[in-house]
Amino acid sequence: xxxFLVLSTAGSEKEGQRIGKILVEKRxxxxxxxxxxxxxxxxxxxxxxxxxxxxxxxxxxxxxLREIINNIRKIHSYSVPEIIFLKIGKGDxxxxxxIRETVETGTKKGVKKIIDNRY
Numbered sequence: 221x222x223x224f225l226v227l228s229t230a231g232s233e234k235e236g237q238r239i240g241k242i243l244v245e246k247r248x249x250x251x252x253x254x255x256x257x258x259x260x261x262x263x264x265x266x267x268x269x270x271x272x273x274x275x276x277x278x279x280x281x282x283x284x285l286r287e288i289i290n291n292i293r294k295i296h297s298y299s300v301p302e303i304i305f306l307k308i309g310k311g312d313x314x315x316x317x318x319i320r321e322t323v324e325t326g327t328k329k330g331v332k333k334i335i336d337n338r339y
Contacts, residue, residue: 223308223316226278226288229260231297236274239295248284248291250322253277279319 226249230236233256240252255275262269280288285305292301308316 221320222282223311223319224280224282224285225306225308226276226280226285227302227304227306228276228278228292228296229258229273229302230254230276231271231273233274235295235297236276239292240276240278242295243278243280243288243291246287246291247323247325248287249278249280250319251279281320281323284323 228239230239233254236254236256240249240254243249243252253276255277258273258275260269260271260273262271278288289303292303
């Protein structure tokens, strides 16, 4: 089994949190960090753009990559969202075990939702 760090960006913190929450609730990711305050420069439709975005760091296993792509594309406001996979060559065994156990245990239908009023 391979472990992966998936990089993606979102146009707002709210959108990034929504994507992260859905991926974790569906057990497609063990953890999603939403890092606000990044500035991105890129060409889009022939123009140089500068936008404020949030970075998503998504920790998962190889078997979930296709579903992560499908979910991000479905949820995301961008027509071409950033979705980049980085294979995790090595890591702390306990942490990698936690990733595996988190995305593989329980049924996706029966995931208990945690309500946090901060979001």
